[in-house]
Amino acid sequence: MQFILVTYDIENDRRRTKIHKVLEGYGVAVQYSVFECFVSDEDYAGLRIRLRKLMDPKHPADSIRYYHLCRGCVEKVDIDGTRPFEVASPFIIS
Template sequence: MYIIISYDIKDNKRRTKIHQILKSYGEWVQYSIFECELTETNYAKLRLRLSKLIKKDDNDNIRFYFMCKCCQGKIERIGGELPRDNTIFFI
């Protein structure tokens, strides 16, 4: 599944921890936004790890946007680095 994850965390230390976790699951595309291609198992693990870090009393929030294959093809970018094609071909 393809998921766009955004977060708004006030505390610098917690925000850094969340950023590091997300880097191990996906591609950092903007300051608080990651794009991730995850299995259901990896998504469950990621969600559990993140839920242990956030402080609801501090108004921390993390949002998960699930993108279908059709919608992935409709993502438009202006500026920034072009997306990388990580497809591996064997000949």
């Protein structure tokens, strides 16, 4: 299992909404275009395939980025505000 921060910048409203809906099945939206996901290797591979099909690689503004965070990095997440860290994971966040 891995913790991944997924960000995207998609210019087209329709494609952006479709990408957002797919990501809702894999993680928690912390901003409209930023998701925290705790996924298996298989789910991660499937997610990337699904998202690639929805983006337009010919459009220079379309991009999706996947940031893999190790356990130590996840434990160091600092949050200002009242929204809790919501990703269900085997990591112990203290």
